[in-house]
Amino acid sequence: QVLLVQSGSELKKPGASVKVSCKASGYTFTTYAMNWVRQAPGQGLEWMGWINTNTGNPTYAQGFTDRFVFSLDTSVGTAYLQISSLKAEDTALYYCAREYSSAWGYWGQGTLVTVSS
């Protein structure tokens, strides 16, 4: 079965960087795009963008073009989200979500990133 397993919670200071991983299993990794979605505490879902797992080409939504980087390691079937120069407002749950017929049918369990001094 399709599984997306994300790395554990992170506590970071403002200005630091964080890298969240999303390990996929149960399918051919390079066949389906991987998306990233953010959910701030008590707030709704926000689409951050996606990465073409075949070419490695990322697409970033507005508001996520500056300090956010999507990357891959296809040899281990893993997608990554790196956030640099962390701010308090980056505190959120970050989800990876696999493409399913122009929607997101498979989700990771979420990674909580907390930015606090």
Next chain:
Amino acid sequence: QSALTQPASVSGSPGQSITISCTGTSSDIGGYNYVSWYQQHPGKAPKLMIYEVSYRPSGVSNRFSGSKSGNTASLSISGLQAEDEADYYCTSHTSSNFYVFGPGTKVTVL
């Protein structure tokens, strides 16, 4: 601020039917049949309930149905059950080749 609008809350009694609307523009909902709906229980990851306006993934109850008219998409839940109490989000492909979420609707089963 979301480009899509949803009611903040909808409620119904067990067994009743409810409908959640999601209104956009001709640049998103009205222009594409790539509207999907997600259910999210507290502390859980979202779950895909409807894709491409009206298709249900396997395993999703047929009490859930989706439709679209013009710039407004709708998610209907029939035979409301306690387990349906959750937040529901719509999303649509946009003319910028992006995706946008609605702000979410809290469904309460009375």
